[in-house]
Amino acid sequence: MFSSIRNLFSRPQPVFNDEWRPILVQDFEHWQTLSDEEIGRMEMLVAGFFHSTRWEAANGFQLDDEIKVLISAQASMLLLGIELDNYPQLTSVIVHPSTVRLRGKYNMGGGVQSTEVPPLLGQAHFRGPVVLSWNAALRGAKFPAAGENVVYHEFAHRLDMLDGVTDGTPPLDDEEARLRWARVCTAAYDTVRAQGSEVLRPYAGTNPAEFFAVATEVFFNRPVAVREHEPELYEELRAFYHQDPASRIAI
Ligand SMILES: [Zn+2]
Known part of the structure; x- marks a missing residue:
């Protein structure tokens, strides 16, 4: 039965x-x-x-x-x-x-x-x-070396939306993680808007949601460059995705 x-x-x-x-x-x-x-x-x-x-x-x-x-x-x-x-x-x-x-x-x-x-x-x-x-x-x-990936970009938006708001912050473990994420991403976002970036294309400066989607693209596509130029941002994305794409690339 x-x-x-x-x-x-x-x-x-x-x-x-x-x-x-x-x-x-x-x-x-x-x-x-x-x-x-x-x-x-x-x-x-x-x-x-x-x-x-x-x-x-x-x-x-x-x-x-x-x-x-x-x-x-x-x-x-x-x-x-x-x-x-x-x-x-x-x-x-x-x-x-x-x-x-x-x-x-x-x-x-x-x-x-x-x-x-x-x-x-x-x-x-x-x-x-x-x-x-x-x-x-x-x-x-x-x-991937070109840096752009429309599938990563759009599905990063889907992860951002999981907590009900599309604001560039996906669900994170706790308040400490959210505060750190906000500090690091806001600083990188302000820099892109003010003076551009070695790794983030200007579209990242459109709004915080686009910042997260573009940052996701380059985190996977140009991880060594992101780790070099935006080490704190790299660390936030590594902690969120639980992946270390730079370590997969033989230098
Ligand atoms: Zn977008």
């Missing part, structure tokens, strides 16, 4: 398809830097993300397994060291072939509104979908 009840409630674990491995080895540069233990957890996360996500293609675009697995793996990188196996309240991932064109009013600043919304590479909606450009997602997977 109990075993039949158990069968009713036990869900099969999503399975990592062996055919995904060569795709990841070839096109996701960061896959090559992971230890065997990390690959084991990543395969579990990738399988979970791949199978549990509602995938949608925009503009008549066709999605295949290569697209889904490369997006799944990049989204999973952010979860590798934290105690979260998926992104709560993610309703779907919508993939556009190149840039994402949205309709509506765009605030140009200074009180001026335009109906011409500039093309985007991605967007993360609060308790909604994440929208991504496949061109940009593939470029981010293959060429």
Whole structure:
């Protein structure tokens, strides 16, 4: 009797398809830097993300397994060291072939509104979908040295949103950690706005939420440079993500 009840409630674990491995080895540069233990957890996360996500293609675009697995793996990188196996309240991932064109009013600043919304590479909606450009997602997977990664960027926003506010501070362990995070990030944010940065592109100075998303991109993509130029910021991100990407890079 109990075993039949158990069968009713036990869900099969999503399975990592062996055919995904060569795709990841070839096109996701960061896959090559992971230890065997990390690959084991990543395969579990990738399988979970791949199978549990509602995938949608925009503009008549066709999605295949290569697209889904490369997006799944990049989204999973952010979860590798934290105690979260998926992104709560993610309703779907919508993939556009190149840039994402949205309709509506765009605030140009200074009180001026335009109906011409500039093309985007991605967007993360609060308790909604994440929208991504496949061109940009593939470029981010293959060429991390360029510094940018739209999947890391948008899913960093999702982590920021976990506590209900998109303010550049994801959920942290305690008050001490929150105070330290605020001190370090505010100082780095003010510096980017005032004089730019060796590692953070100017978009990081848009607001604290964009600062965290851009900082996440360079933390994973140019970790040695971030550790050198922004050591305190590197330490905050290392503590949050429980990953030390600079140590994976052979110097
Ligand atoms: Zn953003």
